[in-house]
Amino acid sequence: MLSFLAKRLVSGIGLLAVLTTLTYFMLRLGTGDVAQTIAGQSAGPEQVALIESRFGLDQPLASQFLDWAAAAVTGDFGRSWFTGQLVTEAVTGRLAVTVTLAIGSVALTAVIGVVLGALAATRRGWLDRLVQILAVIGQAVPGFLVAVGLVLVFAVQLKLFPATGYVRPGDSLGGWAMSILLPVAALTIGSVGGLAQQVRGSMLDVLRKDYVRTLRSRGLSRGRIVYRHVLRNAAGPGLSVLGLQFVIILGASVVVEQIFSIPGLGPIALTSTMQGDVPLVMGIVIVTGAIVVVVNLIVDLLQAFINPKVRMS
Template structure:
């Protein structure tokens, strides 16, 4: 297990470094320069060149990258070219927003998806067909359309939850949950459909296994057969899909954050790209990559615990 963990850690570090190199090169390959942004629209070429020299933009790429990497490793991503704010502090303030949405949506999707998928596999018949059709409909609906519909029905018509905005947990726990409710429900609907289908398929295969039939013959309680033995047999693909879903929610939250006016990393990425705020773009990429890599590492360890064969793959 230690050898497997060492391999995964080495791969994680390599992935983060590769992502930082790619983002660094893409920033330098884009049109414009930080000096042109800080000097202003009416700056002369000489003024732009002076700003680029001050910012170190005219140094060799290797020197620039190593300097940036050393600062980034200590949590210093520089300051924004647009407003001069510290990028690390800004991203750390936004990280809990995106993380909260992704975590809550993934957890709820896992709970409801597993329960629905197990029920469909065990009951079969009408229940199975209903889950199959319902999940297909949920997967066919765009998430932004689901969000707009929920805002109209729950926020505007029923006045049950706020349509937009975010309240920090430290300010008010109840308002924090209310501000996240609609975006989380929006993402949970699609996520539940994916997990339900995956669980249903895995459970149908698990219930046909010989050891499950033996447990039935020995008089093992049905609930224990379903939720302990069969579900553990079907757990590996479900865990994999949950991990992928969290990564997708964390990295693809731009539309949801814009729809519900949430100050998360997705909104920060869009603003940084739209304004050519190069240091902020690199900071967002690195933070997102680190979260994704950590998620993959945890996912690999969970899968290795569930199925020891994974360790030798």
Template sequence: MLRETVRWLGSSVVLLFVVTGLTFVLVSLAPGDAAKSILSGQSTGYTQEQYEQTRRLLGLDQPLPVQYWHWLENLVHGSLGTDLFNGQPVTEALSGRIVPSLSIILGTVLVSGVLGVWLGITGARRAGWTGRLVDVVSLAGLAMPNFWLALVLVELLAVRIVAFPASGYVSPQTSPAAWLACITLPIVTLSAGAVAVVAKQTRDSMADVLSGEFVTMLRARGLSTVSIVYKHALRNAAVPVVTVLGLLLVNLLSGTVLIESVFAVPGLGQQAVAAGSGHNLPMIEGIAFCFTIVVVAANLLVDLSYRLLNPKARTP
């Protein structure tokens, strides 16, 4: 157990270095920089001397490895740097944006897991047209573009019926009901394709488990169908489903970027778009760091779920 924990910590640290280092390289390869973005906002133009001076003030004239080393030094001291445009600490700027993004991501995983598993179990238990219906729903959910579905939901449920707000965000501390209303449409949008994937994986896995010999023996012992399905078969079929949910959580980090822009949710995705357009390297690095932490946490949860569902995974 100790060896595996050390291995997990080592791989997490390596992943952090790879992601943040690669982010530095990719931002440096993009045309333009933060100095040009800042000076371009001035009404009067700028000279080459002003441009070079701004680069020195921002530390952009230093070699890329030196900039990355300074960022790592700040990270060790609990800082993610300073916003190049307004001088605000990155940790302070991102602290208010983590909750909106995590609300949408975790809400989507929860809805997709519950509905997807239920549809998958229903399709596995009732072969025939029910199983084919699950496949049709899966294909339909995967085929619908998120941005198109978001616009349709806004038109139907925010403009015509006015059941949910079309944009904006309210924190759960201010009003739990308003917070739930604000994240409903983004979660429904992202869950359409996610439910389809989870349902398809659950149905295939459950169908394979239900055809096993131990299920036949349980039926011969007189156990009820509900007990067989939810107490015995689902546990054996849950490992690939947990894998899909873990991958879904990671994929939602990029999926929320577009959805947050459509619904004007002030989350990490919307901040990433703004930071990328302005070449705001400390902000981009801070967001990449937060996303990496989420990926590490998702991998840890998936690994712990494997150990709970499969006792063989606990043995060295």
């Protein structure tokens, strides 16, 4: 198990290194004259040159990357070029909000997706068709349209939830729950159908196995067979999809947070990317990338726990 864990951890770190390298160069090559933007469009050449010297923008691009990477390895991600705030402060101050939305959505997706998938596999009929419809809607409808629709119906028309804004748990636990319910629902709707469809397909494959027929012949109840044997053996593909859904939800939260005016990583990710604020963007990329690596590692460990063949591979 330790060897399995070490291999997954090394591959995750390597993936994170490749991700940060590609992001840095694409961001630097894809932005215009950042020094001019920082100094202002009315700034003269001397002011622009001063900004370039201050942030090392007058150095070769490879040197800029190596300097940034050497500092980042020690945990120093620098300061925002536009606000001067420490990147670690800017990211950690908003990280909990984004992670809360993502975890809430993934948890809700897991519960609803597994229940719907299991029922669709064992009872068929209208539930089976419902799962297919949800999967198609989740793939076809953009997340921002779902978010806008929820706001129009439940906030504007029915006035059940606030349309925008965020309440911190320390201020009001009830207000916090009300403020994140619609964003979590918007993120969940797009992902629950895919998981339910995967669970349904995996369970149908397991239900056709010989050992399931043997269990039935021994007189075991349907519920015991499904929930103690079939569901566990069909959980592997579902876990893989759930891990992928977490990555998708984390990305979709950028837009959803903007729509609901939630102070997570989404608003500063959009703003810093448009401005070309490299230190802040890279800090966000590293943190979110590390979260994805950890989630994938947890999924791999769960897969190995459920299926010993995974550990052997």
